[in-house]
Amino acid sequence: MGFEPPQRLVRALGEAYGDAAAAEWLGRLPALTDDALSAHSVSLDRVCAPGGRSGLVLLVHRGDGASAVLKIAPPGAAPALERAALAHWKGWGAVELLAAPDAGPEDALLLERLHHEVSLRSLPEAKALLEAAGTVRRLWVEPPAGHAFETVEERTARQAGPMRAAAAQDPALEPLVSAALAAREELVQDSPEAFLLHGNFRQSKVLAGERAPWLAVGPEPLTGERAYDLARLVRDRVEDLIASPGGAVTARRRVKKLAESLEVDQVRLRGWTLFRAVESGTRALAAGRTQDGEMSLEFAAWL
Numbered sequence: 001m002g003f004e005p006p007q008r009l010v011r012a013l014g015e016a017y018g019d020a021a022a023a024e025w026l027g028r029l030p031a032l033t034d035d036a037l038s039a040h041s042v043s044l045d046r047v048c049a050p051g052g053r054s055g056l057v058l059l060v061h062r063g064d065g066a067s068a069v070l071k072i073a074p075p076g077a078a079p080a081l082e083r084a085a086l087a088h089w090k091g092w093g094a095v096e097l098l099a100a101p102d103a104g105p106e107d108a109l110l111l112e113r114l115h116h117e118v119s120l121r122s123l124p125e126a127k128a129l130l131e132a133a134g135t136v137r138r139l140w141v142e143p144p145a146g147h148a149f150e151t152v153e154e155r156t157a158r159q160a161g162p163m164r165a166a167a168a169q170d171p172a173l174e175p176l177v178s179a180a181l182a183a184r185e186e187l188v189q190d191s192p193e194a195f196l197l198h199g200n201f202r203q204s205k206v207l208a209g210e211r212a213p214w215l216a217v218g219p220e221p222l223t224g225e226r227a228y229d230l231a232r233l234v235r236d237r238v239e240d241l242i243a244s245p246g247g248a249v250t251a252r253r254r255v256k257k258l259a260e261s262l263e264v265d266q267v268r269l270r271g272w273t274l275f276r277a278v279e280s281g282t283r284a285l286a287a288g289r290t291q292d293g294e295m296s297l298e299f300a301a302w303l
Helices: 005-015 021-037 079-089 124-141 152-167 171-189 225-233 238-243 245-262 267-287 291-301
Strands: 042-048 054-060 067-072 108-112 115-119 196-199 205-207 214-216 222-225
Touching: 005 021, 021 042, 021 067, 021 108, 067 222, 079 108, 079 196, 079 238, 115 124, 115 267, 115 291, 124 225, 124 245, 152 214, 152 222, 152 267, 171 267, 171 291, 196 225, 196 291, 225 245, 225 267, 245 267, 245 291
Parallel strands: none
Antiparallel strands: 042 054, 054 067, 067 108, 115 205, 196 222, 205 214
16 A cells, blocks of 8 residues: 655654664555554555654544544554553543454554544643643553553663763753753652553643543553653643743642642652653754754753
8 A cells, every 4th residue: 555654753753763764664664554454454544644753543444434543653662562551441541442452463553533633732721731630640550460561760761871871962961961860860769659651641642532522642651650650741832831931930830730639749740850851852952853852951940
């Protein structure tokens, strides 16, 4: 099947895996798509654009005429772990997995179709944060027995190396990177809980649905404390905060408000927010996304 993958996906894959590896997978994508469509007995409506950054999203129809989504992701995006998390949530707070966990190719997920063009970012900020808090709360459950999800400590340990490298290359980053790594070191010494987490939860990852008003998509699941999962949400709409004269005050107020509404320790939420903002900022700078990187780092400096 011939089609052009969305440029948003092409750019994201190149950043995540390198241009050569991304090109190799994209070259195999038409065959992977044909295999997945056949295995799940669905027909293609169209490619969802701009779509996601971690995999190709196809709008499809099942044999009975019901609409669905087929997501095809490269191995680096760990589609098997996404499938395992969605199967465990069983549609509670998250998009529903329509096929059995062991059905079809490992890299293809057949999902409930949501309104991909309507996310929580379409709502006013206060309402969006309220709905986001209600959604993410549903996802925080005990992980399944014998799971293969990595822990917050393991994921952030992998991220620490590139952060140190960024600081070594640009000494101006060293104070923020050191503060973020020190916060991480203290936080992982005494993790208070081990829930199943979304891993990449933010407003754009919550879409409007028919079965429920709002449902989460695109998890990068792991296990650990809720404060880690909430930390990415704190930084949402960072461009608006940066443009606001009261952005720093608003950011600190958001940490306090979200911590209180979801009964998360405020100090731990601030620490993970700092770490995740600095990690995101240094990663963006390394990929050449200078504006994104500078905004994340400015936000981190406010904390």
